[in-house]
Amino acid sequence: MVREALYEETGPVDLVDEVAVRALLQPHIRPTTFVSSENLSAALGADVVLAVEAFQHTGAFKFRAAMAAALHATGGHLLAASSGNFGAALALAAKKTGKRCTIVMPDRSVPSKIAAVRSHGAEVDLIDTRVIPRKTRIAELERTIAGAQVISAYDDAFVIAGNASLGFEILEADKPDAIIAGIGGGGLTSGLIKARNAVGAKSEVWAAEPAAGNDAARSLRAGVLSSNDEEPDTICDGARTLSLGQRNFAILRRGLAGVVEVPDAVVEQAMRLLFQHANVKAEPTGALGVGALLVDRARFAGKRVVCVVSGGNADPALYARIVSQPA
C-alpha cells in the first residue's frame, strides 16, 4: 500500500466553473435517460430511478468528461492511457474538436475496444504493460509528439466538471435522498458532488466500489489516499484503478456520504435485475450502484434513490453468461 501526500483542493479544480462548462458542453452531449420500474424498486426496497448513460455518445458517461476536456484543451494532440470507455470517448471528442488523438492501450485489450478507438480516427499505441508501464509510455509520447496534452480520465478539473453535467441533469429532474454511482478513480462521484454543491441540494452522494479493489473505501476511512498494489481483479473493468485521483480524493473526503463495497457476485445479480425488471443493458461497472442497494438494503430502505448506470458497453459473451444464470 502506497501512501501519498494529501492534495489540497486549491489548484485549478476550484477555478473551473461547472455551470459554465455545462453550458459549453450541452450541445455536444445527449441528456441522460431516466428509467424507472415498479418491479425494480420493489426488488430493491427503495424508490429507485436509474440515470442511464448507456445511450450517451460512445455508450458511457465518459464522453461528458472527454468532451469537456477536449473543448478546453490548449494542445492540438490529446494523449491518454485507457483500456476502456475513456479511450473511445476521448477519441470521439478529439474528432469533434478537430484535434489529433493517441490512446495508449495494453496489447491484451479486448479487440472490440481497440477497434472502437480506431473507429473514431484516433491512433492506438499498443504496449506490453509488463515491459513498459502506461505512465512511462505516456511520458515518452508527451515528449515526442508536438502539441501533446495528456488528459487524465478522472484527475482533471475539466473532466470532473464534465461529469458534473450529469449531476445537474439529475438534480433538475429531482432532489433524491441519495445518488449512487460506481467509483474507480473518482471522476464521476467528484462531478456529482460538485453539481450537488453548486445547486445547494441536500442529496447524499454515495460511491459503489468493487470489493476486490476497495482503495477508495480504505482511503476515505483512513483520511489518507491509499492505493491498491496491483490492478484489482474485478469484472468491473471501468473501476480497475490503483487509486483515486488526488483532486478526486480532495473532493470526495469532504463531500461523499460513504462507500459501499460490492462483491462481483452482487454486481452480476444487479446486472440481472436491470435486465429482467428494467430492460436496461448495463456493463458490470454500470451496475455497481444497483449492487450497492443490494449490499446495503437497510441504509436505503424506502428512500428515493437515483442510481447512475454509467455505461452499457458489456462484452457480449460475458453479458450472455451473466443474464442467463438464475436470478
Add this chain to the structure above:
Amino acid sequence: MVREALYEETGPVDLVDEVAVRALLQPHIRPTTFVSSENLSAALGADVVLAVEAFQHTGAFKFRAAMAAALHATGGHLLAASSGNFGAALALAAKKTGKRCTIVMPDRSVPSKIAAVRSHGAEVDLIDTRVIPRKTRIAELERTIAGAQVISAYDDAFVIAGNASLGFEILEADKPDAIIAGIGGGGLTSGLIKARNAVGAKSEVWAAEPAAGNDAARSLRAGVLSSNDEEPDTICDGARTLSLGQRNFAILRRGLAGVVEVPDAVVEQAMRLLFQHANVKAEPTGALGVGALLVDRARFAGKRVVCVVSGGNADPALYARIVSQPA
C-alpha cells in the same frame, strides 16, 4: 387461407379522437425514449433514430393501448386473451383504473409471463388451446362474468388511439422520411398512421413482419384480408397472430407505405446490432423494424428513419443465445 369481407372504416374507429385520447392518456404513460447511435446508423446505411418502448410500463408499447382501452371501458371487468405483453399491460391498466381483469393464457405460456400478469393483480385463466380455442373461452367468460368487457389487443378503436400517442411523440420530435414498426394484428402501425394523418405529416409508415407469418404482406398485396392457417412459427412472439384486425386492415390498406418481410435470422442479427451498437435490449418482436432496414437496405438508404423498438421483454436464455453469437 381464409378470406373475410372487407371492413369499411365507418365504425367507431372514426369516431375516436386520437388527440383527445392522447391528452387523457398522457399522465399515465412514460414518454418514449429516443436513442441514436452513429455506429448503428453506419451499419444500417440510414440516419436511424430508435423510439424505444422497452422502458414503458410493463416493458412494451402495449401499455399505451391497454391504458387507453381501460380508461374508456364501460365494463368493470376487463377480459382478454394474450400470451404476451398485452396481458401484463391490461392487468396493470385495470389495476390503475380500479377494474377487475382476467387474462386467458395458453397453459404452456412462459412462467415469467404468467407471473407478470398475476403480479399486477389480474386473474390468469389457463387453457389447453388444443382442447379449447382462445376465442371460445373468452366468449364463455364474457357470458359468465358480470360486467365483463372483452378488449382486443389490436382490433379496437381505443387501442389504436392509444398507440397513436407514440406516433404523436415521434412526430413532435421529428418528421422523418419513414417510421418502421413491427406488425402482428396491426394495432401499432394503425396508431402510427392515425397520428401521422392527424398532424398532416408526410412521413411514410412501414410495417416489418416476420417472414414466417406474412399474412399482412399478402393481405395488403391482394387487397383482401388473409389469415395464416395456424400461429406462425417465429421467434417474434408478439407477432404470432393469425391475421390483421378488421379495423386495422381498413386503416393499413389506405395508409401504410408497405410491408417488409423479415426472416427470423435477420431479427436475431438486428437484436445483436441493437445490443452492440446502441446498448438497447430488444425482444425479438421489438427488433423487427431494424430487421426491415437490413432486409431492404436500398429502399431506406440515406433516409431519416425512426425505428420503433416496441418492447424489451426478452426471455433471458433466448437473449443470451442470440447476443453471444457472432455478428
